[in-house]
């Protein structure tokens with residue numbers, strides 16, 4: 001009885017696997033579990049990005065998810081844009097919010113222990129000049145190449161991101177405009 005039931009379930013299981021496989025192929029990318037990416041986050045992310053995005057050669061789903069994480073959850077702008085808001089656009093002062101798009105994520109904010117890094121793409125398109133492997137190591141371990149530990153950066157929190165989420169933040173940083181650090185007036 002149990003065996004026969006199992007026999008009947010196998011073809012259904014195979015059918016589902018085939019369907020899942022087709023879904024993967026239609027994504028047309030080798031980056032992995034992008035079928036799991038929540039389309040609502042992707043669209044929200046693409047909508048709220050304060051800067052125009054260069055999607056050429058990028059995975060749109062990852063960029064959208066990355067923007068969602070960077071701009072709606074991660075608060076990267078708070079420390080990596082100097083100053084975070086444009087003149088007259090500081091929501092903490094009751095002004096209508098306007099992100100400092102000219103220097104978005106270009107670093108230069110001074111903290112007692114460190115100055116925040118420029119995360120925008122360099123001449124070769126690498127965000128902050130980092131390969132994905134270097135970026136992932138920094139985000140997951142907080143360790144720089146020389147073994148120094150990144151202060152201030154909330155990497156002890158960010159390190160818990162899934163591989164897809166972390167990749168998405170990198171893909172987003174790859175797609176924002178290059179910029180120079182701003183200065184605090």
Ligand code: HEC
Pocket residue numbers: 069070074075076077078079080111113114115116117119128130135138139144149150151152153154158169
């Ligand atoms: C509380 C402030 C703060 C927040 C929030 C923050 N960072 Fe940072 N981050 C820093 C500072 C400061 C440094 C520079 C540390 C140093 O050089 O020692 C840094 C460094 C980095 C580096 C290393 C760059 C390099 O080349 O060494 C990366 C990558 C990075 N941040 C990414 C991010 C991302 C992505 C987010 C949002 C998900 C984020 N940071 C949010 C403060 C912050």
